[in-house]
Amino acid sequence: GAGVSQSPSNKVTEKGKDVELRCDPISGHTALYWYRQSLGQGLEFLIYFQGNSAPDKSGLPSDRFSAERTGGSVSTLTIQRTQQEDSAVYLCASSWASGGAYNEQFFGPGTRLTVL
Amino acid sequence: KQEVTQIPAALSVPEGENLVLNCSFTDSAIYNLQWFRQDPGKGLTSLLLIQSSQREQTSGRLNASLDKSSGRSTLYIAASQPGDSATYLCAVNGNQFYFGTGTSLTVIP
Numbered sequence: 001g002a003g004v005s006q007s008p009s010n011k012v013t014e015k016g017k018d019v020e021l022r023c024d025p026i027s028g029h030t031a032l033y034w035y036r037q038s039l040g041q042g043l044e045f046l047i048y049f050q051g052n053s054a055p056d057k058s059g060l061p062s063d064r065f066s067a068e069r070t071g072g073s074v075s076t077l078t079i080q081r082t083q084q085e086d087s088a089v090y091l092c093a094s095s096w097a098s099g100g101a102y103n104e105q106f107f108g109p110g111t112r113l114t115v116l
Numbered sequence: 117k118q119e120v121t122q123i124p125a126a127l128s129v130p131e132g133e134n135l136v137l138n139c140s141f142t143d144s145a146i147y148n149l150q151w152f153r154q155d156p157g158k159g160l161t162s163l164l165l166i167q168s169s170q171r172e173q174t175s176g177r178l179n180a181s182l183d184k185s186s187g188r189s190t191l192y193i194a195a196s197q198p199g200d201s202a203t204y205l206c207a208v209n210g211n212q213f214y215f216g217t218g219t220s221l222t223v224i225p
Contacts (some may be wrong), residue, residue, distance in 0.1 A: 004159075033213065042217035043205070056212055091159055093213075100147055102167065103209055107152075107160040 002026070004108035006092050012114045013082055021077045021111045025094030032075050033095075033105065034067060038088040046090075049075060050097070082115045089113070118143045120208055122216035129196055130224050137191040137219045139206035144184050147209045151180050151191050153202040154218070160205065164191070196223045 005024045013019050025032050034046040045059040049069045060066070064082075069075040079086055089112050093105040119142045129135050139149070148167045152160040164173045166182040166189070173180050179192040189206055203218040 035215075043215040045212060045214075048212055093160075103147060104150060104162060104165045105160075105207070105209075105213060106162060109159040112157075 004092055004094050004106055006090075006108040006111050008111060009109065010112045010114075012116065014116050015084060016081055018078065018080045019082055019113065021079075021090050021113070023075045023077070023092030023094075023108060025073065025075070025092070026106055027073075029094035029096055029106075030072060031095045031097050031103070032069060033093045034075070034077050035091045035093070036061075036088045037091060037110075043091065046077070079113075082113075084115045087113055087115045118146075118208060118210055118214040120206060120214050120216040122204075122206060122219050124219060125217070126220040126222075128222040128224060131196060131198060133196050133223075134192070134194050135196055135221070137193070137204050137206075137221070139189040139191070139216055141187045141189075141208045141214070143208075143210065144187055145210060146184065149180075149182055149189050150207045150209065150213075151178075151189075152205045152207065154205060155202050163204075193221075196221075198223045198225050 007022045033048040035043045047057050064080045067077045089110045091110045093107045095103045095105045121140045123138045150165045151163040154160050164180040166173045177194040182189045201223050203220045205218045207213045207215045
């Protein structure tokens, strides 16, 4: 079956512009996660969804970042008024649920965001 | 807050060697632990998942162990190959996933 997909694969934008990143999870997965990976750094947790609700938004770096999920499927991560420090690879993952011993995350290929 | 540490940060070995990657975590209240590999410019590929009640999992040349009480996991790679060169990440699953910073592995032909 299809894995997690993300679009666009690459995005170059000018400082101050808004960008929207999309994630399509594996069908049937109720949990969806967003991470950010800056050059040479580890994964930084941003937010996760269980269904359409986001129990944990603690990782969002500022109020310029927001995310939503509709229909328990597709999620969009929006960054307003982008800054150069937002440049990173944004990774999305999905899993059957947000907890439990059998819960395994599957990752998409990521969106590489470059803010000029 | 859960903290995950991976040692070493980088490792270079000649082809054919067996090797061990280490992962340690501070909070033993986890559901499971997952090992991933990441190739340059790519997303993460899941290698092995160990449930909190298990002590090890095997897949081909890979063997992962888990000692939850001491907060440690190891990933053993047997007979390493150049194609194993990648960054290896461990993640522990509480109510969210916490990742280590990874071990960059280079296998020299």
